[in-house]
Amino acid sequence: MLHITIGGLKIWETRIPPWLYARIYVSWRRVRREVGVLRGVFERFNARRLVEFGCGIGRHGYLLSRLGFDVLLTDVVDWRFGVARRLPFASYDVLKGGRLGEFEGAYAMGLLIVMDLDGIVRALPNMASNVKRDGVLVFDYNFTTYNEPREVSVRARGRTYKALMRWEDVKPIEGGVYYRYRVEVVDEGGRVVGVEDTGYPVYTKESLFKAIERAGLELVEVIWARWNPERYMYELARREADSAFIVLRNP
Ligand SMILES: C[S@@+](CC[C@H](N)C(=O)[O-])C[C@H]1O[C@@H](n2cnc3c(N)ncnc32)[C@H](O)[C@@H]1O
Known part of the structure; x- marks a missing residue:
């Protein structure tokens, strides 16, 4: 069971056991697609030492480590499952912040989507404070409701x-x-x-990009994607679409 309470407020939670959650929502197929995008960005920015925020089950970090990246997994609670338990882990609340080290790159999948705008504005600089100058922070955002199958x-x-x-x-x-x-x-x-x-909450593009500006981070790149609810994974898009991988940098 996973309950997250922040400042007395309950935010997104699941009471699906991790071994079932992994099968339903975090298929290797979904994770491989997202890791493909992350790998491309980190290779372009020469980032090898990475930190993941809100890692959940931990499969993204596991696949990246298999590709030769050095990954520290973090989450506000440790509910990693299976092979990801072999990776180093630290408890970290992106809303509280603090310094874990100086990483060349950082990423958060499915994390900012659970936050409200004030949370996003707070979380972004906290995450970026763990990234060295010229390093990048990548996260995904879906601008529509997930529209899940029945x-x-x-x-x-x-x-x-x-x-x-x-x-x-x-x-x-x-x-x-x-x-x-x-x-x-x-x-x-x-x-x-x-x-x-x-x-x-699900915010419009305009609201999210304003929040990035308020957080004081530099927008480096937007990689558009389309959410496929049937396959429960992103598909990369050639033009603006309903979801995005957003690459930021400390100014
Ligand atoms: C929707 S899950 C996504 C998990 C995983 N990254 C994935 O893509 O499958 C959201 C994750 O964010 C974590 N989380 C929520 N609030 C957080 C916070 N304030 N700081 C760090 N992690 C948080 C949760 O514990 C959960 O693992």
């Missing part, structure tokens, strides 16, 4: 499980919308074995 079947530990979208709601907020949903994961006997009953 039902996803996965095999895990020799059994079939279904993730069922039970309820969704979208409400307008300043700069975007607030998306709430409830997913229940059921086993072959129909028993509920995991629940994700949570929500997060």
Whole structure:
């Protein structure tokens, strides 16, 4: 179970066990695609020593380490699963900040999407403070609600499980919308074995780029992508699309 409470406020959480969460949301196929983008950026900026924020299961860092990068995984709670447990790890809250070291590159996948605008403005310089001059910070953002399929079947530990979208709601907020949903994961006997009953804000491009400006970081590059809800992964796009990998630098 993963609960995150920051300043008394509960933010995005999941109560799906990590071994099932990994199968449903963090397929190696999805991670390989994102790691392909990160690898391209870090190679172009000669960044080999990396820190990951909000690593979750930890698969991105694991694949990058297999590609020869030196990666420190961090998250506010340690819920790494499987092979990623072999990598070095430090507890780190991007909203509180602090210095972990001087890295050549940093990245955060699926992290800023769970934060509100003030959180994003706070988190960006905190993360960037761990990056050396001329080093880069990369994160992804999806400007639409994830638009998940009603039902996803996965095999895990020799059994079939279904993730069922039970309820969704979208409400307008300043700069975007607030998306709430409830997913229940059921086993072959129909028993509920995991629940994700949570929500997060989804901001417009304009609001997010303003937040980057407020955070005082330099926008280096935007790599556009399209979110494929059926495959639960990004597809790279040639022009502006619903999602982006954003590359920033300390000014
Ligand atoms: C949606 S998950 C994404 C996990 C993983 N990066 C991925 O792409 O599958 C969001 C992650 O952000 C972490 N997180 C939430 N708030 C955080 C904070 N203030 N500081 C660091 N990590 C945080 C959560 O623990 C969780 O692992």
